[in-house]
Amino acid sequence: MIEQHLLNGRLIVETGDITEKNVDAVVNAANSSLMGGGGVDGAIHRRGGPEIKAECKTIRQTSYPDGLPAGEAVHTTAGELPAKYVIHTVGPIWKDGQANESEILSNAYRNSLQQASTLKLGSIAFPAISTGIYGYPREKAARVAFDSINDFLEKNDIPEKVFLVFYSELDAQIFLDSIR
Numbered sequence: 001m002i003e004q005h006l007l008n009g010r011l012i013v014e015t016g017d018i019t020e021k022n023v024d025a026v027v028n029a030a031n032s033s034l035m036g037g038g039g040v041d042g043a044i045h046r047r048g049g050p051e052i053k054a055e056c057k058t059i060r061q062t063s064y065p066d067g068l069p070a071g072e073a074v075h076t077t078a079g080e081l082p083a084k085y086v087i088h089t090v091g092p093i094w095k096d097g098q099a100n101e102s103e104i105l106s107n108a109y110r111n112s113l114q115q116a117s118t119l120k121l122g123s124i125a126f127p128a129i130s131t132g133i134y135g136y137p138r139e140k141a142a143r144v145a146f147d148s149i150n151d152f153l154e155k156n157d158i159p160e161k162v163f164l165v166f167y168s169e170l171d172a173q174i175f176l177d178s179i180r
Helices: 039-048 050-062 101-118 138-155 169-178
Strands: 003-006 011-015 025-030 073-077 085-090 123-126 161-166
Touching: 011 138, 011 169, 025 039, 025 101, 039 050, 050 073, 073 101, 085 101, 101 123, 101 138, 138 161, 138 169, 161 169
Parallel strands: 011 161, 025 085, 025 123, 123 161
Antiparallel strands: 003 011, 073 085
16 A cells, blocks of 8 residues: 655545545546546445435536536535545546647646635545546656646645545556656
């Protein structure tokens, strides 16, 4: 199991199951429909229960009838998860690196952190956004994630702790190797 503290202890890189993380908010690497899917998205919806989907439906009906745009973030209850909130964000689908993927991915991290800050949350846990079925190269995503989180934390006291929770030790090690 990997656990490494960075950025004066405010960023913790670890392995585990994000749906079991006892933090103020977990970030869902959602699709624009907000109705669940595969990977982390499906796991959060399954473990959190129907309350999350119900709030997502309301968001779709009121604020985002065409779906949540990539890079944006919204929050819902966490339902039966140990967290208080789920912050849903949509990362970019990797094309070739020339379609503003890094800017969109950075916005996904930054807007999720801004949601946590607005809600005055002390802790937030992220998965590796866009590195699964969306195909973002893990090494490139690591650099964008780290730089975005570092920049936000330099300017903001809240959230106090940011966790990057990787499902596998290999993914956590790729992240750590990529930011050195």
